[in-house]
Amino acid sequence: MEPYGIIAAILGAFMMALSIRGFLRNDISASSFLAWMAIWAGLSLTGLFPGFYSWLVAALGMATPIHFVTTFSIILLFAIAYQLNRKLDEVNSKLNSMAKEIALGGLGRERPEDGPG
Secondary structure, three states: OOHHHHHHHHHHHHHHHHHHHHHHOOOOOHHHHHHHHHHHHHHHHHHHOHHHHHHHHHHOOOOOHHHHHHHHHHHHHHHHHHHHHHHHHHHHHHHHHHHHHHHHHOOOOOOHHHOOO
């Protein structure tokens, strides 16, 4: 086994443990947990069994396995960036909505400092 394979397997196992801990603490949703577990399992399998995906590399016409890993990683990172951007837009929209509600809600009420004095 190559040194990078050992590092990949250890990193995958460590990240699986962190993901399980986050899920048990309700820090991440079930769908995110399953997605990350699949990614970490894939990383661990790639490290432990580098020949595991050789048939896929050959079927896709890629020269070496590293081309497959690099291409797949970039595609995955784009998908994650899209999801993060979508969530960020959602949070921003909720914050704007809350700010408007708070600002408009304060207009009809008398503030204590404006009372008789």
